[in-house]
Amino acid sequence: MSLYILPKEKLGIFVEALKANFRVVGPTQTETGYAFEDIDHVEQLQLDYNTTILPPKKFFLPQREVLFEFHSDTHHDGRRKIDVRPVYQDVEPTVIFGVHTCDMNGIMLYDKVFAEGFRDEHYVARREQIYVIGVECLHPCDEASFCKDMGTLTAPPIYDLHMTDVGPHYMVDTGTPKGERLLLDHIDVAMARKEDIQELGRVLSAKWPQFKLRLKISKDQTPSLLALGYNARIWNELGERCLACGSCTNVCPTCFCFDVHDESNINMQDGERVRLWDSCQLAEFALVAGGHNFRQTKASRVRHRIMRKGKYIKQVHNLLGCTGCGRCERACLVNITIPGTLNALHEEMQLESGI
Amino acid sequence: MLTTPLVNHTTTTTPRAYDGHTSVYLPTVATIVDVKDETALEKTYTIRLPGGQNLGHVPGQFVMVSVPGVGEVPISITSSPSRTGETFRLTIRRAGDVTGVIHTLQVGDEIGIRGPFGRGFPIETFRGRDMLIAPGGLGLAPARSLIDQIIDCRNDFGRLIILYGARTPSEILYMDVIREWQTRGDIELLMTVDRPDSLWNGHVGVITTLFEEIEINPYNTIAVTIGPPIMYRFVTIELLGKGLSPDQIWMSFERRMKCGIGKCGHCQVNHRYSCQEGPSWTYAEALAFEEAL
Numbered sequence: 227m228s229l230y231i232l233p234k235e236k237l238g239i240f241v242e243a244l245k246a247n248f249r250v251v252g253p254t255q256t257e258t259g260y261a262f263e264d265i266d267h268v269e270q271l272q273l274d275y276n277t278t279i280l281p282p283k284k285f286f287l288p289q290r291e292v293l294f295e296f297h298s299d300t301h302h303d304g305r306r307k308i309d310v311r312p313v314y315q316d317v318e319p320t321v322i323f324g325v326h327t328c329d330m331n332g333i334m335l336y337d338k339v340f341a342e343g344f345r346d347e348h349y350v351a352r353r354e355q356i357y358v359i360g361v362e363c364l365h366p367c368d369e370a371s372f373c374k375d376m377g378t379l380t381a382p383p384i385y386d387l388h389m390t391d392v393g394p395h396y397m398v399d400t401g402t403p404k405g406e407r408l409l410l411d412h413i414d415v416a417m418a419r420k421e422d423i424q425e426l427g428r429v430l431s432a433k434w435p436q437f438k439l440r441l442k443i444s445k446d447q448t449p450s451l452l453a454l455g456y457n458a459r460i461w462n463e464l465g466e467r468c469l470a471c472g473s474c475t476n477v478c479p480t481c482f483c484f485d486v487h488d489e490s491n492i493n494m495q496d497g498e499r500v501r502l503w504d505s506c507q508l509a510e511f512a513l514v515a516g517g518h519n520f521r522q523t524k525a526s527r528v529r530h531r532i533m534r535k536g537k538y539i540k541q542v543h544n545l546l547g548c549t550g551c552g553r554c555e556r557a558c559l560v561n562i563t564i565p566g567t568l569n570a571l572h573e574e575m576q577l578e579s580g581i
Numbered sequence: 582m583l584t585t586p587l588v589n590h591t592t593t594t595t596p597r598a599y600d601g602h603t604s605v606y607l608p609t610v611a612t613i614v615d616v617k618d619e620t621a622l623e624k625t626y627t628i629r630l631p632g633g634q635n636l637g638h639v640p641g642q643f644v645m646v647s648v649p650g651v652g653e654v655p656i657s658i659t660s661s662p663s664r665t666g667e668t669f670r671l672t673i674r675r676a677g678d679v680t681g682v683i684h685t686l687q688v689g690d691e692i693g694i695r696g697p698f699g700r701g702f703p704i705e706t707f708r709g710r711d712m713l714i715a716p717g718g719l720g721l722a723p724a725r726s727l728i729d730q731i732i733d734c735r736n737d738f739g740r741l742i743i744l745y746g747a748r749t750p751s752e753i754l755y756m757d758v759i760r761e762w763q764t765r766g767d768i769e770l771l772m773t774v775d776r777p778d779s780l781w782n783g784h785v786g787v788i789t790t791l792f793e794e795i796e797i798n799p800y801n802t803i804a805v806t807i808g809p810p811i812m813y814r815f816v817t818i819e820l821l822g823k824g825l826s827p828d829q830i831w832m833s834f835e836r837r838m839k840c841g842i843g844k845c846g847h848c849q850v851n852h853r854y855s856c857q858e859g860p861s862w863t864y865a866e867a868l869a870f871e872e873a874l
Contacts, residue, residue: 304689308693312604488651
């Protein structure tokens with residue numbers, strides 16, 4: 227929409243002003259890496275971070291989320307009565323600073339999954355209170371990222387504000403009217419001038435050569451490659467290596483599957499139904515009553531995850547299920563990677579077809 | 582015979598409103614108005630929604646049944662739309678924590694209901710056809726919804742053939758109802774058990790052995806089979822062998838649904854969410870995804 231200039235020395239004033247009205251979170255340095263945490267002082271905010279351990283998923287889909295409270299007890303007539311009351315957890319005005327473009331693509335997917343079709347009011351209530359402030363990626367996070375391959379190195383149109391570091395100041399783009407109000411209500415900023423916009427163009431065009439391609443195919447070919455490779459040998463090889471620990475799905479910005487279960491208080495009458503992050507890599511995920519498991523082997527579970535990332539989510543939501551953020555690769559204890567898998571599958575299919 | 586109108590084919594459920602909020606996860610509190618013992622493992626519950634509200638389902642759909650404090654499970658609907666007024670019926674096998682507690686519940690107790698969910702059988706498109714229904718074991722519970730619906734509009738359909746297989750005589754569901762079906766004269770019913778007891782004088786063998794006993798018109802027959810996954814592999818061979826095409830064969834692909842609305846991921850069959858796009862699929866549809874069979 228409109229471009230504004232935010233001098234770097236005014237970032238602290240902006241954050242302080244926001245804190246009066248919002249919960250403010252952003253990338254901070256922790257002992258084990260960067261993490262999205264609450265910002266108490268602007269010095270904690272590390273907008274030039276490389277990557278966070280977890281994506282900002284936790285603010286959109288809490289790891290443990292109460293769906294409703296229940297009360298059940300036995301009346302004097304001996305009959306069991308129940309009462310249920312919905313809970314909307316973690317709904318508060320929140321500003322998330324410093325979201326990378328890969329993670330914005332993840333948020334775009336949550337919006338499709340949870341706000342379209344059957345509206346998930348728990349998600350929507352929280353989502354409506356969240357402001358996304360993106361930050362332009364000017365350098366690759368590390369060797370594990372492959373955002374350029376996945377087409378996620380450009381900000382998708384879901385941000386309220388998007389910041390680009392152009393040296394002495396940030397260029398701020400307003401993506402939504404509510405984002406523009408957020409900016410103008412909390413800080414006095416000037417519109418970008420012609421030479422500022424020219425400088426932004428130079429910064430953006432200079433960033434692209436720094437990002438390397440890792441895939442031997444284009445992202446548009448992944449659904450058809452995976453369709454061809456459903457019975458490839460590589461799944462068995464990966465299944466033998468995989469520890470089925472679920473780390474990959476935990477850190478993934480596009481893994482949104484969940485388990486639902488009840489937690490009762492000690493009185494066994496009151497309690498909560500909660501949803502928890504779940505993982506299709508765990509053995510019980512596709513287990514049904516009677517003991518049949520539709521994905522008994524680790525090979526079938528690894529395949530399901532990669533199929534979701536590169537094919538299934540695209541078929542259902544018309545967005546690829548992988549943002550190229552590289553987190554699963556960093557988290558994997560046995561070096562199972564998405565680029566490595568797709569490249570190996572591509573080679574296997576080429577050998578098979580004699581090309 | 583009076584022809585009762587068939588219900589509209591619905592695929593959705595309405596979110597529950599509460600204090601101005603809505604949540605698709607919030608169950609409706611319903612009351613158990615009857616409990617009937619079927620076998621050692623199964624009971625049939627008659628359930629009434631608040632105000633006697635009609636469930637509005639089609640055969641082949643399911644509901645999510647809640648026991649707060651224990652959990653929620655998907656259960657196929659047993660009663661036909663034609664026999665669902667202010668109450669509906671669920672036949673529930675004691676198979677885990679939630680169904681174990683449900684089996685302790687009695688008339689007057691309350692449970693939570695969400696749904697109906699999923700795509701049921703498109704019974705409108707079956708009108709005029711011969712129907713071959715082949716349930717195995719507990720598959721008779723959802724099949725009964727379809728069978729009763731057909732019986733209640735009997736003139737709208739051609740032959741009604743039921744091939745039912747159970748593991749043992751003591752596991753046969755709805756024996757009283759089956760006897761009625763046998764005596765009506767407009768249902769061809771064959772039953773078999775895998776393992777007979779000393780009192781059984783009927784057919785012995787797996788369900789596929791019943792197919793040798795019947796001839797069908799392959800041009801005009803719709804087959805519906807509901808049972809454990811392994812059964813589908815063998816029943817489809819029999820049906821294809823009789824000349825049916827894969828899109829004349831309907832099946833139910835039940836998975837461990839946790840949300841019912843195509844989000845939680847547990848019921849996925851390849852990219853399809855069986856809670857929404859299924860659980861009813863034709864064999865032709867199922868052939869398109871590797872994880873179905």
